[in-house]
Amino acid sequence: MRVDDPKLKKIEPPTMSLGDRFYLPQVAAGLLVTAKHIFGVAFQDKAITVQYPEQQHVPSPVYRGVHRLNKDEEGRPKCVACMLCATACPAHCIDIVGATAPPSWPDREKYPESFVIDELRCIYCGMCEEACPVEAIELTGLYDLTGLSREEMIFDKAKLLSVFDVTRDAEPMKFTTPPPAGRPTPTQALDSPVS
Amino acid sequence: MTIWVLIGILIKMLVVVGVTQGAVAYLILVERKIAAYAQDRIGPNRCGREIGVPFALIQPLADGAKMLLKEDVVPKYVTKPLYILAPWIAIATAMIGFAVVPFGPVGPNQIIDFQIAPNVDIGILYVLAVGSLAVYGVILAGWASNNKYAFIGGLRSSAQLISYEIPLGLSILGMVLIAGSLDMNRIMAWQSRHVWGILVQPLGFILFFTSAFAETNRLPFDLPESEQELVGGFHTEYSAMKFGMFFLGEYLHVITVSFITVILFFGGWDVPFVTSPDQSGLLWAIVKVGVITSKVGLVILFIMWVRWTLPRFRYDQLMDLAWKSMIPLALINLVMTAGIVQLVRTYWV
Numbered sequence: 001m002r003v004d005d006p007k008l009k010k011i012e013p014p015t016m017s018l019g020d021r022f023y024l025p026q027v028a029a030g031l032l033v034t035a036k037h038i039f040g041v042a043f044q045d046k047a048i049t050v051q052y053p054e055q056q057h058v059p060s061p062v063y064r065g066v067h068r069l070n071k072d073e074e075g076r077p078k079c080v081a082c083m084l085c086a087t088a089c090p091a092h093c094i095d096i097v098g099a100t101a102p103p104s105w106p107d108r109e110k111y112p113e114s115f116v117i118d119e120l121r122c123i124y125c126g127m128c129e130e131a132c133p134v135e136a137i138e139l140t141g142l143y144d145l146t147g148l149s150r151e152e153m154i155f156d157k158a159k160l161l162s163v164f165d166v167t168r169d170a171e172p173m174k175f176t177t178p179p180p181a182g183r184p185t186p187t188q189a190l191d192s193p194v195s
Numbered sequence: 196m197t198i199w200v201l202i203g204i205l206i207k208m209l210v211v212v213g214v215t216q217g218a219v220a221y222l223i224l225v226e227r228k229i230a231a232y233a234q235d236r237i238g239p240n241r242c243g244r245e246i247g248v249p250f251a252l253i254q255p256l257a258d259g260a261k262m263l264l265k266e267d268v269v270p271k272y273v274t275k276p277l278y279i280l281a282p283w284i285a286i287a288t289a290m291i292g293f294a295v296v297p298f299g300p301v302g303p304n305q306i307i308d309f310q311i312a313p314n315v316d317i318g319i320l321y322v323l324a325v326g327s328l329a330v331y332g333v334i335l336a337g338w339a340s341n342n343k344y345a346f347i348g349g350l351r352s353s354a355q356l357i358s359y360e361i362p363l364g365l366s367i368l369g370m371v372l373i374a375g376s377l378d379m380n381r382i383m384a385w386q387s388r389h390v391w392g393i394l395v396q397p398l399g400f401i402l403f404f405t406s407a408f409a410e411t412n413r414l415p416f417d418l419p420e421s422e423q424e425l426v427g428g429f430h431t432e433y434s435a436m437k438f439g440m441f442f443l444g445e446y447l448h449v450i451t452v453s454f455i456t457v458i459l460f461f462g463g464w465d466v467p468f469v470t471s472p473d474q475s476g477l478l479w480a481i482v483k484v485g486v487i488t489s490k491v492g493l494v495i496l497f498i499m500w501v502r503w504t505l506p507r508f509r510y511d512q513l514m515d516l517a518w519k520s521m522i523p524l525a526l527i528n529l530v531m532t533a534g535i536v537q538l539v540r541t542y543w544v
Binding site for chain 1: 504
């Protein structure tokens, strides 16, 4: 496009009034604005911040915080140790040791003997939640995740299950019904050839 | 000079150093609160809550402990003697300015002279002179850091400080001409007998106050900080207490500048129709110290208020403002004042 193209629209900066050019009236106007805020907070309690430990922030329902391992109606972990979450995890922070399910659990072949998530490596992307075929792992709305050591931040099965106990009432399980019929069971999913 | 005068001066020095350092610690707390309020936040309000201290009043102690206990990193590539010297220069130049600042009434009829070095005839010149020495701290810090960001930061900070020295000095001269003295006590006495400086020198006041902001590196002229462009400017390589000393020096400068503003343009210890330079006695001394300190407190609050209102200047705008607007205006102000003072002296006095 040429400089003298008639289609070019020239935009002039707004002209400054005499007061603008002296700066000082504008400075005074600015001071008035901050003064209103200062007085508002100091005398009329107009602060807009959340006073955290006393006032808890409620995150949106889609917020992804600390993980939990869901339990079924009998109190057993829903996880069937299919390793899909560990495979899907881009940060490789999930470590599962599966074992053959006890004979008293006829509905599954395997269960997680150990289920460990390194919360420090986790990027809270939610891929594990997406990958899980039995809706056993979920990300909760818990956001105040702190610890005094690195070891404290490595969550084992017991801790992940206890997160479920803590958040069960506030956040019901997203899927309580069994997976739809057409969907492959974990074992089928693992056996099927990778295309 | 008798031994008692010397002891008195030493006591005054200790009091001034102690009070100013303590004031700086609490001014930082006040500034943090004002910053929070201006941004609709609450600010520090927890420190000391467990032990029953209200309003986070021990926050300055926590800040100080943090400064002292943080790891003091000295990079291997710095020029060590100068690197260590620079923050000391920043503090020392800010401290020695207080030598001639009267923080109360001074004179032959007073019990105590509220000034470390009383009867210095060139008080204002001395304050300006030692105030401008702060440039050495900045430029040495920038150079000794052996880092090009720090060096460029130091150079432009010193350019800024030197540029604003000129309107600062020129804008004071009007008041000096009117009062006929460089001694701050006589300037206060003149204002007490006539009118406050801001009424006879309004333009001088605006110019002085604006350059004072630049001299103390306060917003909107805090180019030495330059986080965006120069990763922190001249103090990029400084950490822990060494960085804290630059900060302390800056705050001490704010206190000095506020004192000078009050002394030159707001009558110092003067309250119209109440005080006069002839009053003596302990009661009047206390009243006058109270008046001048509260005025200084208000000026410091105003400086903080401005900080959280105005955005930072761009560097070329900063230089334009000093050289193209403020220096010509200060010169016009000076020439006009000189002419008027001469006319008044010739025809009316």
